Amino acid sequence: IQGKASDFTLDGKGYLLGSNVLLNARMYNYSPIALNLDAQNLKIEEILHLLSYPSYAKGFLNAQAKISAQNLKPDGNIIIKLDTSYIN
Numbered sequence: 001i002q003g004k005a006s007d008f009t010l011d012g013k014g015y016l017l018g019s020n021v022l023l024n025a026r027m028y029n030y031s032p033i034a035l036n037l038d039a040q041n042l043k044i045e046e047i048l049h050l051l052s053y054p055s056y057a058k059g060f061l062n063a064q065a066k067i068s069a070q071n072l073k074p075d076g077n078i079i080i081k082l083d084t085s086y087i088n
Contacts, residue, residue, distance in 0.1 A: 006028075006029055007029065009027075010024065017047055019042045023037050024037075029072070031069070032069070037066075040062050041060045042063070057087045058085050061080065061081070062079075
């Protein structure tokens with residue numbers, strides 16, 4: 001993370017909730033002007049555990065986002081895919 005709370009860039013790569021995650025973001029004047037996210041095969045049971053919920057479901061969540069801004073107006077696409085093998 002580089003910058004101050006109102007204007008910063010974020011470049012991240014790591015392992016989260018059973019998945020390799022890539023994140024690049026840019027905020028300007030508290031508004032998102034760029035976001036690129038790639039998170040494949042996040043484990044649903046680990047997400048529920050992080051949120052202190054029982055393991056009601058098992059499976060995977062895939063999320064991809066590509067957002068950019070023109071004149072501080074964000075525009076883009078977010079794709080979320082949910083594959084469950086068990087729901088209680």
